[in-house]
Amino acid sequence: MSFGGQTPTIIVLKEGTDTSQGKGQVISNINACLAVQATIKSTLGPYGGDLLMVDANGRQTITNDGATVMKLLDIVHPAARILVDIARSQDAEVGDGTTSVVVLAGEILKEVKEHVEQGVSSQIIIKGLRRACTMAVNKIKEIAISTENEASDSDSHRETLSKLAATAMTSKLIKRNTEFFTKMVVDAVLSLDQEDLDEKLIGIKKIPGGSLTDSLFVDGVAFKKTFSYAGFEQQPKAFSKPKIVCLNVELELKAEKDNAEVRVEQVSEYQAIVDAEWQIIYRKLEAVYQTGAKVVLSKLPIGDLATQFFADRDVFCAGRVAPDDMERVVQATGATIQSTCSDILPEHLGTCGVFEERQIGGERFNLFAECPEARTCTLVLRGGAEQFIAEVERSLHDAIMIVKRAIRNHSIVGGGGACEMEISSYLHQFADKNVPHKQQAIIKSFAKALEVIPRQLCDNAGFDATDILNTLRVEHRHRGHTWAGVDFVHEGVADMMERFVWEPALVKINALQAATEASCLILSVDETIRNEESAAPQGPGRALPPGAAQRALRGRGRGMPMR
Template identity: 35%
Template sequence: MAQYSGQGQPILVLPEGTNRFIGRDAQRMNILAGKVLAETVRTTLGPKGMDKMLVDSLGDIVVTNDGVTILKEMDIEHPAAKMLVEVAKTQEDEVGDGTTTAVIIAGELLKKAENLLDMDIHPTIVAMGYRQAAEKAQEILNVISIDADDRDTLVKVAMTAMTGKGTEKAREPLAKLVVDAVKQVEEDGEVEIDHIKIEKKDGAIVDESTLVQGVIIDKERVHPGMPKKVEDAKIALLNCAIEVKETEVDAEIRITDPAQMQAFIDQEEQMIRDMVYSIVDTGAKVVFSQKGIDDLAQHYLAKAGILAVRRVKKSDMEKLSKATAANVVTNIEDLSETDLGLAGLVSEKRISGEEMIFVEDCKEAKAVTLLVRGSTDHVVSEIERALDDAIGVVAATVEDGKVVAGGGAPEIELAKRLKDYADAISGREQLAVAAFAEALEVVPKTLAENAGLDSIDSLVDLRAAHETSPYMGLDVFEGEVTDMYKAGVIEPHRVKKQAIQSAAEAAEMILRIDDVIASSGSGAPDMEGMEGMGGMPGGMPPMM
């Protein structure tokens, strides 16, 4: 990129081929990218949202209506669009649900901001107004939320999160499994959701999904001579190999006599035998090793009646430790009876044609496993994503103890109160706060559209209903406005709080950009031709 001096000589500031968009062009392009991304996931929102089929370069298929999964699987290049993908990822990490909501609110905030920019309102004023509105929205959310974390509420929260995500037939039993799992791993009012393992297997109906008070390991016994079932099992967890160690440096052993050779082999055998006997002496009946187990060690373990599993993942070892109260030992010589864990039953079972090790009936297990079943691999994968969302929302409700109504009720109430708040503000920020309020109405509007209802009529009815109660939302199955608490459509306070906060901050950041400089060699997209269709609706350059 060159600037011309007074003598007509070009002065190179940026390398050739660099794309640069300044001022209004940069803002228009970034806003367009955000709007297109929001439109892409918009149809998936709500109980009657549609699914997307995503096919990667290898031909692998993902069928889902989970917002963050769609955005992760799409090959997105546009820098502003990538910023909105980060919003979805943050929402997923913090709460586990509400990813689509966060993205469509961000897209709508950008759309409303474009109208304000066209009125010659400075982007900084818009960003400041949005920040004020977001802070006020959090205050209002605190007022309209209700304290509740009883079991019945938690089940309703889980069912709301799973509605419309391929789990319709079995969402109530699945919701109860999720609540049981979260309650089991809760410690001092906090939930470590990593301690809830989801193991998925196709070849059965969803109703056959179960919760195991312990851990399921997708492995099999290392030796067929080992017992298939061990009751009242004492369990040893080893982070070391049961085999003779290789020397650290290259070593050469010179043998001049056949008897020496035999003595060398006998010595190796004796070392392995000693390792196995040191395990047997502790009273262990089950061994899980993170590393390998020598063939000879397998033989001796089988003779001792010990069930052994090798090459167990580190994450599974941690869950086993939490479930059985066993210590992970890094040296067999240090293994003692106090390091062993307990489980009522350890058994090898055949599930969907594959052997799996079940560590069950653990007393006060602080790690549990949800065995998810489904008819096909794609079905069970979507159920797993729905359960992930449900676990996240139930955990958030247990930790915060606060819930809000669903069905677009909080967004309508926020919009109503933010409009009143806007009237009390002087200056141009008033317009930005009012725009923020209108943008929030995109959630109930989209719910209505996806359910095949008239979005204008639904919005009018909702606004009228909110004159009497802040909990009135849209029942998309009946097509009527109803009290969402009574209908059992409940969401965690944290879902709405995070979605509005992250959407507002992403919109602010994008609005404050007035210069986009894309290096030609950085792998950045060609941002020329924004007016053309470019492979996506709205004239955006190809994102996929």
């Protein structure tokens, strides 16, 4: 309704709400993502640096793992947070390539920023990027080398997995000990059930002290000695082929009297109750002993009475075993967790070849080795500093995930920027010949963005990036060398397949798709509405009372002017 030729002002959003929109908003979002990319890109590749991150509590983390860095960066810009999501999804889906995916997404946005500034519609850019991504993924599938035949031959299959694990480790702290850890990682993944391949069943225990090469691979389960009561030292600490019982029962005297209220009139009646409590716990302990088990484990506490009872009968016991450790013992020994001490049958017991309690560094560990079921294993990591061991664990996680994916997906591509350069070359040639309209520039921008991977690898290694990239372009476009990539040994160009720098094709496909999706999402946002917690003052010391905007809107319906 118009009053006196003037259109009344309509307040829709809460006071203090910040709104910004249009081309400037898209460019602002792109700049925020480029700031994140600038932080993380120096960690890419074999010669990438590490970041020292300190949180609000002063806890330090030294890492070059993309997913960890993105998780620890306290990013407040809403658009830049999308990069955190793609790093996490890459880590969950593949386990490696987390830095690459953020660097790629940032570079795609950087290349299309020029088109945005020139006024090209975001929808045209998004369409072009999606088309380029589809073509790139199809090209990867086309050039990828299948290892299907090698999967049937155990030796060559193992060698392929070792090469993939070694490539995943080249950019990590443990690259100097690649050979040592590669064997450990491949052994660990192959020890799992090949149907499930649940990496949670690979236990990783960290013990400060010693050198990296003092790390152990246990083909079974190892966990730190649990809290123990008097009598524990009298128990035997080593068995050969013992029977193992796993319980979810509390073996403590106090457990019974908490469960009931009893009124007594004579002292003899009270004594009968006390005797009954002792009889209950003794019956439980006797039932466990009669199973013939030599190792008793429980998720719940095993008290001092039970500990001494087992010690007198040459039985080892451990209470308060962590649930994940107990799950791995069950998987390794074939035992079944029991929630009662009665009716434990022989088939409920597990067994292992050797059980022993051993001193490792400053800790005592219980080890179950030579297990018949052995669908689990444990890596005991050693090292000088806790920060260092934590980074080794993150590095091994990436390598384990790569090997796991390689067992499922039998196709590999060359690393060292070879795959990206080949796709870039293909897209450039395709755009020149087959894309006549304005999407041609978008596809070319996408192709140019892919070159960021080899360029950043060169920059981080201190090489002449321009020179090496020019050589790579010639190799890929004119000489047809599909697997030409950055040679870190002789500072030049080499065949990545011959150098055994291999990566699963899945890593590249997932990274490209995630980076493109993130870029399209950021480009499609052209308005941000930020609701502040408290309304900003209106004029000198005046704040709009709660609900004023709604009342104003209601008032307009009754023909009232809005001031």
